[in-house]
Amino acid sequence: MLCSGEKEWLSGIALKCIDRTESQLELSFTLFKHQPAVVKYNKEVHAEAFQTDHPVVRLMIEGEKYYEMYEALSEKSLKNIEISVDVKGVKSVQIENDNGALNSEKPYYPFTAQPVTGSNFYIRCPEMFSKKWKKADITINWKNAPDSIKELYDGYVISPNQNISLKEFEAAERPSIVNDDHYFKADTALLEKEIWYTKAQDIDVFKKVDGAYKTLFSVNSGANEPGTAGAIRVTLKQSSLQDVYPKLYTLALSSDPARKKLIPNEPYIPFAEDIELNYSATESVYSYLSKDSAGEASKTKGVQLYHEDVFGQYEKETETGSIVPVHQNGGELYIGLEALPKTTVSLLIQMLEGSENLWWKPLKKKNL
Numbered sequence: 001m002l003c004s005g006e007k008e009w010l011s012g013i014a015l016k017c018i019d020r021t022e023s024q025l026e027l028s029f030t031l032f033k034h035q036p037a038v039v040k041y042n043k044e045v046h047a048e049a050f051q052t053d054h055p056v057v058r059l060m061i062e063g064e065k066y067y068e069m070y071e072a073l074s075e076k077s078l079k080n081i082e083i084s085v086d087v088k089g090v091k092s093v094q095i096e097n098d099n100g101a102l103n104s105e106k107p108y109y110p111f112t113a114q115p116v117t118g119s120n121f122y123i124r125c126p127e128m129f130s131k132k133w134k135k136a137d138i139t140i141n142w143k144n145a146p147d148s149i150k151e152l153y154d155g156y157v158i159s160p161n162q163n164i165s166l167k168e169f170e171a172a173e174r175p176s177i178v179n180d181d182h183y184f185k186a187d188t189a190l191l192e193k194e195i196w197y198t199k200a201q202d203i204d205v206f207k208k209v210d211g212a213y214k215t216l217f218s219v220n221s222g223a224n225e226p227g228t229a230g231a232i233r234v235t236l237k238q239s240s241l242q243d244v245y246p247k248l249y250t251l252a253l254s255s256d257p258a259r260k261k262l263i264p265n266e267p268y269i270p271f272a273e274d275i276e277l278n279y280s281a282t283e284s285v286y287s288y289l290s291k292d293s294a295g296e297a298s299k300t301k302g303v304q305l306y307h308e309d310v311f312g313q314y315e316k317e318t319e320t321g322s323i324v325p326v327h328q329n330g331g332e333l334y335i336g337l338e339a340l341p342k343t344t345v346s347l348l349i350q351m352l353e354g355s356e357n358l359w360w361k362p363l364k365k366k367n368l
Contacts, residue, residue, distance in 0.1 A: 001015045001059055002058040003055070003057050004038060004039060004055050004056040005038065005039060006039050007036075008046075009046060009058075010036055015029050016028045038055045038057075039055060040055055041054065049312050049314075051315065054304060061324070073323055078321050078322060079288050080284060080287045081285040082284050082285065083283050083285055083303060085282075087127075087278060088278045089276055089277075089278065091104065091105075091275065092104070093124060094123075094124040094125070095108070095110070095124070097122070098112055104274070107143050108272055110140065111236055111270055114242065114269075115239055115242075115269065116236070118236065119236045120234070123138065123275070124231045124232075128229075129229045130226055130227060131226050131283065132223075132226045132281055132282060133221050133279050135218060135219070136219045136277060136278070137216075137218050137277070138216070138276070139214055139216055139276045140214060140215040141214055141274055141275075141276070142206070142213045142214065142215070142271065145206070145212070145213040149181045149183070149213070150176075150178060150183075152265050152268060153176055153178035153183075153241065154264075155176060156176050156177055156245075157169075157174045157176060157177065158244060158248065159244070160239060161243075164247075164251070169255060170256055170259050181206050181208060181213075184204070184205040184236075184237075184240075185202045185205065185236075185237040186202075186215070186235060187237060188233065189232070189235070190229060191229065191231045191232075191233065192221075192223055192228050192230070193228050200217045200219065202237070203217045204216075215234075226283075226302060240267045240270065241267045242269065245264060245266060249264055252264060283302065284298075285299070285300050285305055286298070286299055286316075311325075
């Protein structure tokens with residue numbers, strides 16, 4: 001297996017057979033972060049005859065038993081080809097808050113430095129949106145977060161916009177409104193064809209995982225075609241109580257010391273260390289199970305399938321029902337030798353110069 005790299009064809013990538021039955025063959029390979037990137041095909045670099053601007057993966061049958069494998073595949077009629085990807089750790093996303101675009105490579109305030117109810121954070125991933133993605137898992141890692149959200153907000157005994165006198169404050173014996181880490185919530189939505197669709201609701205803004213606070217949520221896509229999603233939105237359902245802090249601080253300092261009112265800590269304004277996105281996508285490349293308006297097998301525009309053989313590389317026609325090139329017998333050349341002793345005979349066959357660079361592809365019935 002070879003993949004189109006920036007400077008050469010990438011080799012050494014392990015290809016695994018996940019499932020093999022009479023009706024299905026499932027192959028899988030993994031590209032790790034430390035490996036060179038797979039990039040768009042470049043004719044000058046890769047020196048092959050593919051007519052495409054897409055990245056290329058070449059699967060070639062080799063080895064001692066290559067013909068047995070080729071023969072087995074050539075006898076199978078193709079029904080459907082499906083490509084699935086499971087991508088982990090995408091960080092090159094486009095992000096913005098209500099004030100404008102942000103740099104995802106540096107720490108940032110996703111809901112601005114003064115978050116309020118309804119503050120928005122937008123996430124765009126052109127790489128994912130260009131595919132027929134099914135699900136995205138998003139993680140926001142918080143920077144300089146307290147050891148405990150609940151303990152940080154001890155003393156926050158009044159709600160935003162609540163009016164309270166000093167006398168009422170001194171007499172009040174109420175617990176903090178932030179009674180656990182689940183107090184701060186957010187809603188999510190997905191922009192599809194210029195319409196916002198509600199997704200996960202009441203997600204925890206602060207969830208402790210392995211001793212660190214994160215925001216974790218998933219978004220599912222209901223679209224049947226790629227390129228329709230525009231953005232993922234996260235909307236706060238509360239402020240960070242920075243609007244409550246000045247009032248509480250003043251009341252606590254003004255109260256009778258005998259009341260032993262707790263002086264509140266400064267609130268934590270959500271400050272992101274980074275964001276990480278995982279997604280899965282599936283595309284049906286060729287399907288002989290369904291026909292288009294012309295009665296031919298359906299074919300995906302965003303993916304091309306090529307055959308490679310002695311004639312070179314050429315795009316697979318939908319009428320060709322085999323995954324590998326299959327050529328019918330088109331004629332024979334017989335060379336007869338007479339009255340020669342038992343010895344080795346060497347034949348030199350010279351081809352007309354230039355005729356070896358053939359562009360060959362099967363014609364459609366309408367072209368015959």
